[in-house]
Ligand SMILES: NC(=O)c1ccc[n+]([C@@H]2O[C@H](COP(=O)([O-])OP(=O)(O)OC[C@H]3O[C@@H](n4cnc5c(N)ncnc54)[C@H](O)[C@@H]3O)[C@@H](O)[C@H]2O)c1
Ligand SMILES: N[C@H](CO)Cc1c[nH]c[nH+]1
């Protein structure tokens with residue numbers, strides 16, 4: 001196995017390439033057509049797409065209130081308690097993120113304020129094509145609840161029986177979500193962005209989804225009448241930095257826990273010990289054979305990479321270059337390694353911090369930038385559900401203090417109406 005530093009830059013680039021996203025032109029055209037039909041035909045288009053793509057015939061798009069009320073009784077005590085524990089931890093961590101307003105006097109008589117207001121109407125997309133994801137309801141729902149968003153709309157595709165899983169309904173109820181629609185895919189994104197007879201439009205749309213959902217989010221965010229979105233997303237990914245002493249079984253389990261999400265997921269091991277890479281490979285084969293979703297995980301492992309470096313510093317440099325959605329550090333002194341990490345969506349430090357902890361119950365948010373966007377986007381949190389705005393108030397002393405500078409700057413830009421709006425006030429004080 002060749003060491004990273006001996007590879008050509010093309011070979012390095014190939015090792016860190018993400019799996020190709022679906023053929024973009026075809027996908028983009030399909031999604032444009034779906035959005036346009038929803039804008040023209042509203043609810044009837046949603047029902048038609050649900051029949052075509054999800055194989056369900058629905059009488060109503062809205063979930064009845066009784067379905068929210070009875071969710072709790074349909075859960076086992078164990079699952080209910082697990083949802084409640086996860087909710088409490090996520091809520092605790094997100095309460096701590098609430099921003100505070102700022103008010104300062106920048107010059108004598110000039111007061112500037114930075115204020116925050118919740119985004120009024122938010123749309124939460126919960127994927128449901130392959131498996132119901134109540135954990136994603138908690139991640140989006142708690143953030144919106146803590147931010148204080150007035151209207152929280154949840155869209156998710158229902159199962160073939162026309163039902164939404166009780167776990168999803170109960171998680172939604174805990175988060176104070178009472179507007180739920182049984183619709184998924186690009187059509188759900190279009191409905192939330194532009195509105196239909198049943199679904200009033202929202203201001204911003206959040207949540208992960210497959211390539212149709214992701215493309216629809218991009219398209220509606222580019223339309224002047226559409227909605228803002230949280231972040232661009234791609235298939236899930238994990239990178240593990242391990243050293244020669246890392247527990248190979250633990251490392252293998254972390255690679256596979258991400259690989260089981262989808263065949264386009266990517267799992268990467270960067271390790272400065274060839275012997276440990278061999279042990280991890282063997283552990284992956286053993287554990288893979290026992291998984292329910294072993295076919296999906298095996299396909300994802302085919303996109304995956306084992307990278308040998310000659311030092312821990314080099315391993316960190318490789319990780320920073322890849323900018324993973326999830327970074328797991330299993331090294332002798334994992335805390336010290338963390339200090340050198342610059343690009344990652346969420347970091348899991350030490351052998352007892354599997355990625356599953358952050359996916360479900362530690363309290364951090366599992367909606368994270370993928371596809372290298374960890375370089376310039378943040379993990380989802382309360383701030384994404386909040387709008388920042390500024391306020392200023394000048395007293396007589398204030399306008400006298402900074403007025404002459406404003407007039408000079410306005411004149412320098414040739415904008416005499418701007419200068420006049422200040423001079424007229426200064427003159428009135430003479
Ligand atoms: N990054 C994260 O935080 C995170 C979390 C959970 C899941 N995920 C990702 O979310 C995705 C979930 O995907 P999913 O498919 O299970 O659920 P989904 O809800 O995203 O998509 C299902 C919908 O896709 C639409 N669809 C299916 N086939 C179609 C076609 N041929 N043409 C047009 N529309 C079609 C249908 O309307 C269906 O309702 C996975 O890629 C997973 O990795 C990401
Ligand atoms: N790992 C996913 C984000 O990439 C989130 C998730 C939901 N359920 C389990 N995992």
Ligand SMILES: [Zn+2]
Pocket residue numbers: 257258261359
């Ligand atoms: Zn996961």
